[in-house]
Amino acid sequence: LNWHILSLCVIAAMETQLSNGPTCNNTSNGPSTISNNCSSPVESGSIEDSKTNLIVNYLPQNMTQEELKSLFGSIGEIESCKLVRDKITGQSLGYGFVNYVDPKDAEKAINTLNGLRLQTKTIKVSYARPSSASIRDANLYVSGLPKTMTQKELEQLFSQYGRIITSRILVDQVTGVSRGVGFIRFDRRVEAEEAIKGLNCQKPPGATEPITVKFANNPSQKTSQALLSQLYQSPNRRYPGPLAQQARFVLILTHALNHVPLLSFYSRFSPMAIDGVTSLAGINIPGHAGTGWCIFVYNLAPDADESILWQMFGPFGAVTNVKVIRDFNTNKCKGFGFVTMTNYDEAAVAIASLNGYRLGDRVLQVSFKTNKTHKA
């Protein structure tokens, strides 16, 4: 058994290609995205800074403040430079500020560095709006959008409430179709508040379902567990480390003791192995969500929570997301949940191992998620 598990670990080892969504490009914010060149700065920001201070967006996750300063320092003398990080985790939030001494250098930096490709990202360089409380927390998260709605239509819908700084509609990485989720950043918080009042739970013109509009979280905020998982499954790892092996072993052994035979999952072929990800375009593969492999877990207890899913699936490899589906009113688990795993092989092993697993007095059913819907 142990030997099989070790072999499996080798077979299952695949390159992790973590891509953080579609590469940002500077046209994606649409034609109505305003210039941040503040000819009439408002409130507390200094007028001088408006011509020297730049905001740099869509920086690669691993870029440091020093690297940012080095890159922009190649243009001219920098007065100050700040990479914005999450207060708690220290993770880069993917943007920063560069303040030049000379306004000419700021202009030059926009002309030469805006649109520069760094790793998987295309950075955006523009004048920073003066810092002020009124422009903070003006970013909205919008869900339930009709899949046909374009970014332009989204902006049209929201523009009645104020000046839009940026907008975006998230798309499936594989199919390119809208995920029905987007973002709108207004110039001022009060505008965002009005948009929530006016549009939350409303049907956009021609739509059949109401949309949800609320304040957005910070970009790429992950749970501490997902961060741990990411750390633990480092991108260059080819084989699971001793800890992973141990955990797998324990789990699979537990499974064996549960008197459910293991499937011959190691002989199963992986669709990822045909000719890589490109072969997946337009093909509907169960559980494949573009960002990973989505697994359906059925027969969870009413009091089940996310931690049990992390505990069960984590040992099999990179888990990026878990979700227990709860009843809106009672907040009790509706009996099922979802787990997203990065690598097909690890997901397949987890499914093969955990399907039929006895959790308390329940026997779990675990499979790739399908497109079933309860709607009529």
Add this chain to the structure above:
DNA sequence: TCGGATT
């Protein structure tokens, strides 16, 4: 007995 989605 197959959601919600966080650039």
